[in-house]
Amino acid sequence: MEKNVLGTNVIAQIGILVHDIEKTAQVYADFFGVEKPAIELTGTLEEAQTNYNGDSTEARAKLAFFDMGSTQLELIEPDEHPSTWREALDANGEGVHHIAFVIEGMKEKIKVLEANGMPLQQTGEYPGGRYAYIDTVKDLKVLTELLEND
Amino acid sequence: MEKNVLGTNVIAQIGILVHDIEKTAQVYADFFGVEKPAIELTGTLEEAQTNYNGDSTEARAKLAFFDMGSTQLELIEPDEHPSTWREALDANGEGVHHIAFVIEGMKEKIKVLEANGMPLQQTGEYPGGRYAYIDTVKDLKVLTELLEND
Numbered sequence: 001m002e003k004n005v006l007g008t009n010v011i012a013q014i015g016i017l018v019h020d021i022e023k024t025a026q027v028y029a030d031f032f033g034v035e036k037p038a039i040e041l042t043g044t045l046e047e048a049q050t051n052y053n054g055d056s057t058e059a060r061a062k063l064a065f066f067d068m069g070s071t072q073l074e075l076i077e078p079d080e081h082p083s084t085w086r087e088a089l090d091a092n093g094e095g096v097h098h099i100a101f102v103i104e105g106m107k108e109k110i111k112v113l114e115a116n117g118m119p120l121q122q123t124g125e126y127p128g129g130r131y132a133y134i135d136t137v138k139d140l141k142v143l144t145e146l147l148e149n150d
Numbered sequence: 151m152e153k154n155v156l157g158t159n160v161i162a163q164i165g166i167l168v169h170d171i172e173k174t175a176q177v178y179a180d181f182f183g184v185e186k187p188a189i190e191l192t193g194t195l196e197e198a199q200t201n202y203n204g205d206s207t208e209a210r211a212k213l214a215f216f217d218m219g220s221t222q223l224e225l226i227e228p229d230e231h232p233s234t235w236r237e238a239l240d241a242n243g244e245g246v247h248h249i250a251f252v253i254e255g256m257k258e259k260i261k262v263l264e265a266n267g268m269p270l271q272q273t274g275e276y277p278g279g280r281y282a283y284i285d286t287v288k289d290l291k292v293l294t295e296l297l298e299n300d
Contacts, residue, residue: 004183010219014164014249016291027289033154069160070220094291096246099164139177141166141244 001116001139006101006109012147013072013100017089021077025064028075037064043125050124052083059083074100084122084133084143098133100145106130109146118144151266151289156251156259162297163222163250167239171227175214178225187214193275200274202233209233224250234272234283234293248283250295256280259296268294 018024021039029036040063042048050057059081066073076097078085088097103109110120113134121143122133129149136144168174171189179186190213192198200207209231216223226247228235238247253259260270263284271293272283279299286294 001177001180003180005181009182009184009216011164011221011223012219014161018291024289024291027151030151030153031155031290032159034159066159069162071161073161092242095287096292137245139174140181141168141174142246 002112005112005116006103006146008101008103010101011071011099012102013074013098013145015074015076015097015100015145016095017085017092017097018075018077018094019089021062021064021075025075028064028066028073032066032068034066037066039064043127048124048126050083050122052122055082057082059086061085088143096142098143098145100131100147102147102149104148106132106146106148110134152262155262155266156253156296158251158253160251161221161249162252163224163248163295165224165226165247165250165295166245167235167242167247168225168227168244169239171212171214171225175225178214178216178223182216182218184216187216189214193277198274198276200233200272202272205232207232209236211235238293246292248293248295250281250297252297252299254298256282256296256298260284 025036042060045056045058050059052059060079062077064075076085078089110132114120119135120132121135124131129147132146134144134146175186192210195206195208200209210229212227214225226235228239260282264270269285270282271285274281279297282296284294
């Protein structure tokens with residue numbers, strides 16, 4: 001395997017899939033003694049250009065972020081359209097979905113990962129950047145998300 | 151729920167269960183461009199006083215630690231004796247097992263968590279401290295480990 005594939009080893013985020021983000025975000029807020037964050041919604045297909053396994057998808061998700069050291073915890077409640085989130089929630093139930101890393105050079109990184117046998121699963125845009133989910137489960141035992149901020 | 155139950159919201163560790171720690175630790179080392187860490191072994195029953203679901207257990211695990219920002223990634227390969235690690239690996243396969251927090255006042259914290267409907271699952275000693283796994287899955291959608299260092 002190519003070494004230092006991502007150019008970073010700082011875990012920026014842990015993503016957790018949930019059925020009811022309002023409820024679980026309140027539990028997290030109480031448990032950790034912080035304010036319940038505003039629930040965000042990922043962009044429309046037109047805004048986010050969401051692509052899942054090679055096809056455009058209308059999928060959107062509600063998100064809530066908690067800062068927990070240098071790592072952010074992200075709660076994710078997906079809608080019913082096809083996505084990495086919906087697929088994993090249906091297959092495995094609630095729980096950890098991915099760990100995320102902030103990288104530079106998204107296209108190049110995706111190419112290198114694919115060449116190392118780690119397929120691209122989903123991409124999308126968010127205000128100020130873009131993400132890519134990479135199927136690193138065989139190698140790292142967990143899904144990886146790349147985040148590139150402009 | 152009691153608020154700010156742990157007294158911290160810094161994720162100290164993400165624990166990942168694996169079948170073959172030598173192999174997966176090498177993959178992580180290559181992928182993130184760091185040295186493969188020495189594989190550690192948890193203490194014997196006499197040393198670690200490991201207790202799982204109320205009973206002493208001979209269970210031990212091989213561990214490998216990677217520093218990834220303020221969060222440490224821990225690979226865990228359990229032996230065949232009963233433990234939270236073995237149970238989860240058999241039930242769910244390889245993948246994320248827990249997130250961990252460094253706390254103070256272990257006994258008190260466990261009492262408060264149990265009073266809030268989050269049962270104690272496993273405890274043990276390590277050189278310089280002790281851990282407790284708490285079943286927070288219903289509330290937080292992930293298992294929690296408490297770490298208390300002397």
